[in-house]
Amino acid sequence: MTKPTHHHKDYYAPEEKLYVATDNIIFGFDEGVLKLLLFKRRVEPFKGTMSLIGSFVHPDESAPNAAKRVLREITGLDDIFMEELKSYSAVERDPGARCISIAFYALIRIEESNKALVEKHGAIWHEVNSLPDLVLDHGQMVTDALGRLREKAQFYPIGVELLPKKFTIPQLQKLYEAIYQRDIDTRNFRKKLLSLNLLIPLDEKDMSGSKKGAYLYKFNYSKYKKLETKGFNFSLFKT
């Protein structure tokens, strides 16, 4: 089963190899609720159990590329916010074989995904607050990913990756309330947010949420890129 690779020689021959997989924790935000893309495992053991979406890392691709490949196959999306979470390598984690998994979490805009493709793959959006039992250590991965999301969102405005490109401030607030499972004061939220000068106000309103309508904004990515390198404080509240 060994495909040829670019490597001319295997210098490490007596060492043992392991299966290397990736698993993706794919977050989305819809109807004011934080969701996760799951599907039914298609291979034994535990075929049919709810599972994260993953793949083995092939010899000709890096782990992040394997994760991106899977994300593209399922959602049709490219160019997505994705970060490595951590690796999972307990000896007994997978009864199917000795296999380590490198978990990645991704933030996507559900409405930009190819819904037919998602459905074709049998993938389903589940509310984060009422997840089914997941196969192997995938439940732990989700817990870890949620922790990381909360940590990260406190210092980086990654929330915008989950919203449409044009979004309203009340939408963003609802997202943060979903991530942190707490209410946030509207006035303080707006003040903090607008003081960062990272939102570009548009001359459009979103009328879907209320009669009055809420102004739409775009995220100022280029300005953010510049700030990011120096680091800055996006924190919304004290611990």
Add this chain to the structure above:
Amino acid sequence: MTKPTHHHKDYYAPEEKLYVATDNIIFGFDEGVLKLLLFKRRVEPFKGTMSLIGSFVHPDESAPNAAKRVLREITGLDDIFMEELKSYSAVERDPGARCISIAFYALIRIEESNKALVEKHGAIWHEVNSLPDLVLDHGQMVTDALGRLREKAQFYPIGVELLPKKFTIPQLQKLYEAIYQRDIDTRNFRKKLLSLNLLIPLDEKDMSGSKKGAYLYKFNYSKYKKLETKGFNFSLFKT
């Protein structure tokens, strides 16, 4: 070369396996300088080049355990602060074979390490500020680890892992100045630090640094454990 494992059956047979290694970024603090434990690579390719210390992950151990095993072999130390940094899996990262590496960084007290053992393994402490070129992507790993150390030390008092169990406040300040490469105001540093109530003052002085001597403190681990679960703000300065 396949040793028997506990796995009765390999469910994933047609997939390909990869070599999985760990590399350790081992930080120490000595004479006011942040240091890193390096040694000369002992295997081809690039035998003799300066390298981090690593090992392949064996079938009967997890990646963190492989990293801890190596740390124990080299330094004699157990029960060390160690965290996963990230994985490195570029296809061409290692000309020796397709091999991914999971990097861990560790903080140790140099004076508690077994110096004879360290020497026997040919390991050498290098100042972080003047590192030689490292093999493969190990230079990138060090850069990433330094970034993570800075991030982490801002919110968690992990610095104490690098100091003797009894330490003085000026020592701790010098450590933070080494980590962040900047001067810190003595009065503000002490005020912030003591306000956390995580240091237990001892009735001893360390006379080695000055004629006057500086009071020694212990870190209050049990109190820290309690606080950690709720999260708290150790930040020493604003970004």
Add this chain to the structure above:
DNA sequence: TCAAAAGTGTTCTCCTTACACCCATGA
């Protein structure tokens, strides 16, 4: 006209920052 969500300012408190001198001691 009313229900429902959007939008807006001020005060208090606490944390961060900037800043300069005395203390204890061994040499």
Add this chain to the structure above:
DNA sequence: TCATGGGTGTAAGGAGAACACTTTTGA
């Protein structure tokens, strides 16, 4: 006695947190 590092306090500014009412408009 003096050189060296250890140790201390205060004032000003800024950010977070608490808090309630007006605006808009479709139904």
